[in-house]
Amino acid sequence: MKIVYFAWVREQIGCDEEPAPEGAVTVADMLDLLRGKGGGHAAALGDESRLRFALDQLMVKSDAKLGNASELAIFPPVTGG
Amino acid sequence: MKIVYFAWVREQIGCDEEPAPEGAVTVADMLDLLRGKGGGHAAALGDESRLRFALDQLMVKSDAKLGNASELAIFPPVTGG
Amino acid sequence: MIDVQVQTERFDSGAALDALAQTGAGAVASFIGIVRADGDVAYPDRRVTALELEQYPAMTEAALRSISEAATERFSLTGAIIIHRIGRLEAGEPIVLAAAAAPHRADALDACAYLIDRLKTGAPFWKKQHFADGSAKWVEAKGSDDARAAGWE
Amino acid sequence: MIDVQVQTERFDSGAALDALAQTGAGAVASFIGIVRADGDVAYPDRRVTALELEQYPAMTEAALRSISEAATERFSLTGAIIIHRIGRLEAGEPIVLAAAAAPHRADALDACAYLIDRLKTGAPFWKKQHFADGSAKWVEAKGSDDARAAGWE
Numbered sequence: 001m002k003i004v005y006f007a008w009v010r011e012q013i014g015c016d017e018e019p020a021p022e023g024a025v026t027v028a029d030m031l032d033l034l035r036g037k038g039g040g041h042a043a044a045l046g047d048e049s050r051l052r053f054a055l056d057q058l059m060v061k062s063d064a065k066l067g068n069a070s071e072l073a074i075f076p077p078v079t080g081g
Numbered sequence: 082m083k084i085v086y087f088a089w090v091r092e093q094i095g096c097d098e099e100p101a102p103e104g105a106v107t108v109a110d111m112l113d114l115l116r117g118k119g120g121g122h123a124a125a126l127g128d129e130s131r132l133r134f135a136l137d138q139l140m141v142k143s144d145a146k147l148g149n150a151s152e153l154a155i156f157p158p159v160t161g162g
Numbered sequence: 163m164i165d166v167q168v169q170t171e172r173f174d175s176g177a178a179l180d181a182l183a184q185t186g187a188g189a190v191a192s193f194i195g196i197v198r199a200d201g202d203v204a205y206p207d208r209r210v211t212a213l214e215l216e217q218y219p220a221m222t223e224a225a226l227r228s229i230s231e232a233a234t235e236r237f238s239l240t241g242a243i244i245i246h247r248i249g250r251l252e253a254g255e256p257i258v259l260a261a262a263a264a265p266h267r268a269d270a271l272d273a274c275a276y277l278i279d280r281l282k283t284g285a286p287f288w289k290k291q292h293f294a295d296g297s298a299k300w301v302e303a304k305g306s307d308d309a310r311a312a313g314w315e
Numbered sequence: 316m317i318d319v320q321v322q323t324e325r326f327d328s329g330a331a332l333d334a335l336a337q338t339g340a341g342a343v344a345s346f347i348g349i350v351r352a353d354g355d356v357a358y359p360d361r362r363v364t365a366l367e368l369e370q371y372p373a374m375t376e377a378a379l380r381s382i383s384e385a386a387t388e389r390f391s392l393t394g395a396i397i398i399h400r401i402g403r404l405e406a407g408e409p410i411v412l413a414a415a416a417a418p419h420r421a422d423a424l425d426a427c428a429y430l431i432d433r434l435k436t437g438a439p440f441w442k443k444q445h446f447a448d449g450s451a452k453w454v455e456a457k458g459s460d461d462a463r464a465a466g467w468e
Contacts (some may be wrong), residue, residue, distance in 0.1 A: 006371055007441035008330070012394045057374035073371055073439075077456030080368070080399060080440025081267075081348050081411050081431055087218055088288035089300045139219035140284070154218060154286075158303030159248060161215070161279055161287025162195050162258050162420075176329020179347060183409060188351040191344070193424065194332060198341040200418075256336060265353075267431060268463075271346065275424050310421075 001066065003034070005044075006075035009051065012044035020072060027053050028062040030072060045074070052077055082147065084115070087126075087156035090132065093125035101153065108134050109143040111153060126155070133158055163263075164234065164240035166226035168217060170249040175259055185240035186288065187263035191274035194301050199253040202300075209294040213301075215248040218286035225285045229277060236314075237273040239264045244277060246287060272312070276314055283311040316394035316416075317387065319379035321370060323402040328412055331396050338393035340416035344427035352406040362447040364405045366454075368401045368410065371439035375399070378438045382430060389467075390426040397430060400441060427441075429467055436464040 001020035005013050024030035028048070035042050045051065053060050054073040066072065082101040086094050087101035109129070115124040116123050126132065134141050147153065163185050167173070175194060182190045197213050200206065231243040251257055258301040260281060262273035289301040316338050320326070335343045350366050353359065383395040387437060396414040404410055413434060415426035442454040 004371070006439070007369055053366070054371070054374060057371075057377055060383070070372070073374070075371065075439065076441060076453065078436060078439055079442045079454040080370075080438050080442050081413075081435040084258075085218070087286070088216055090291070135218070135221060135286070138224060145250040152220070154221070156218065156286065157288060157300065159286055160282060160289045160303050161217075161285050162260075162282040175332050176327060176330060179328050179345075183347060183349050184407065186351070188349050190347040190349065191427070192347075193420065194336060194343040194345075195420065196336050196341050196343065198339070198418065212464075254337065265351065267346065267348065271424075271428050272349075274344070278420060314329075 001069060002071050003030070004071060004073045006073065009044045009075055013040045024066060026062065026066065027060060027072065028066050030066065031062065031074075050076060064067070082150060083100065084111070085150050085152060085154045087154065090125045090156055094121045107143070108136070108141060108145050108147065108148060108153065112143065112155075131157060164227065164230045165241075165243045166223055166230060167245040168222050168226070169245065169247060171247075173245040173247070173259055175256070178245065178259055178261060180243045182243060182261055182263035184238040185263045186265075187240045187270070188265050189267040189270035190260060190261060190263045191267075191280065192261035193274050193278045194256050195278070196256040197251050197253050197255050197257060202285060205293070205299075208297070210253055210286050210291050211294050212250055212252045213257070213293045214250050214290040214292065216288045216290070217246075217248045221286045226281070229280045229284060232280070233262060233273045236276065237262070237264060237269040238266070239269060239273055244281065246281070246285070248287070279307075279310045279314060282283065282307045317380065317383045318394075318396045320398040321374055321375050321379070322398065322400060324400075325409065326400070326412055327460040328409070331398065331412055331414060335394045335396060335414055335416035338416045339418075340393045340423070341418050341437060342420040342423035343414060343416045344420070345412060345414035346427050347409050347432045348411040348431070349369050350392050350406050350410060357392040358446070358452075361450070363406055363444050364447050365403050365405045365445045366410070367401075367403050367443040367445065369441045369443070370399075370401050374439045379434070382433045382437060384434070386415060386426045387427050389429065390415070390422040391419070392422060392426055395426065395430060397434065399434070399438070401440070432460075432467060434465045435460045440445060
């Protein structure tokens with residue numbers, strides 16, 4: 001599975017995408033694992049209320065199971081339009 | 082004072098405009114005088130609920146006083162847009 | 163910026179929206195009314211080939227201006243445009259453009275609906291339908307239009 | 316007819332509205348969003364010179380199509396168009412066009428508001444403001460946008 005980041009999440013973490021660490025069942029689990037990397041990851045992902053998620057390009061809540069998804073996107077609330 | 086007609090009121094009466102008869106105080110009075118002409122006037126102006134009025138180009142109710150207005154318009158409810 | 167036009171020729175909707183976009187707006191909302199071939203719900207079998215739009219020339223522009231000014235007083239707008247065509251319009255042709263520009267989208271969207279709802283009951287235009295079979299019939303005003311206009315009062 | 320586009324270049328709003336007018340519609344309603352120089356209410360002193368629009372490319376078109384399809388299911392429409400620009404947009408430039416065509420005006424007006432309200436909270440775009448003083452700041456999502464979108468649920 002691949003993790004992709006957008007907007008200030010991408011800027012704070014310092015990369016567009018990275019391979020997902022192993023061992024997470026839900027989006028929330030994955031967040032915990034990623035925060036454990038410290039630095040930009042910990043800062044960008046610290047406040048879950050400021051984040052939104054998409055699994056294989058569909059918006060989900062943080063309790064969603066990762067299942068066989070191949071891409072988890074983590075980004076701020078959208079501001080288009 | 083001049084009376085002007087539009088849409089099916091104009092068609093039924095058979096003219097665009099005509100001089101107003103003397104002696105009316107309100108729009109309703111004028112309607113009564115005009116109906117008295119019979120023919121197309123009586124047919125077109127018979128049902129006041131199907132008519133709308135403008136005095137000097139401002140929409141008014143039939144109880145409006147004619148005052149010094151120089152033009153009374155009689156027409157069906159508008160259907161533009 | 164308020165601009166009202168009554169004309170026989172087609173209007174350039176893109177140019178009107180561009181003009182509104184240049185009023186310092188963040189949002190431009192527009193409505194275009196079009197002649198429908200199946201326009202008369204009472205006669206679904208009779209195809210409408212054209213509409214004839216009659217106006218009360220001495221009153222029309224003042225009425226459109228008054229509606230536009232009421233919109234700018236009621237909503238926070240940077241501009242409003244109404245263009246209404248008259249004369250004979252074939253099925254598929256545009257009849258009217260009502261558009262509003264505002265700093266924020268709610269004002270633009272609401273003002274656009276306000277302009278067209280008020281125009282439908284307050285501007286002196288009348289439509290006569292011409293059917294494919296050669297017959298013709300004046301369009302009846304709709305109670306639902308009165309209700310929508312009254313909703314703004 | 317549903318058409319969604321994501322592009323860097325300017326769009327031709329007149330052409331989009333003309334296309335919708337040819338779907339057998341009686342009404343076409345549209346919304347255009349524009350870069351405002353005074354766009355950041357939190358920093359009224361800092362003039363916005365440009366916005367940078369970022370997207371999630373793999374998701375954007377599907378999200379816009381899903382919003383358009385939901386609109387056609389909810390309202391009686393003959394067509395819907397969304398065009399959203401990405402990249403750097405200067406103050407005064409159009410960002411987005413959302414437009415709906417319907418037999419009747421209420422459906423067109425409501426669907427247009429629906430499209431832009433849903434897009435604001437459901438399509439993966441992010442705006443970064445560039446200010447005249449050289450600073451930059453990501454736009455914060457507004458609670459009022461969530462409330463408008465939730466109003467359609």
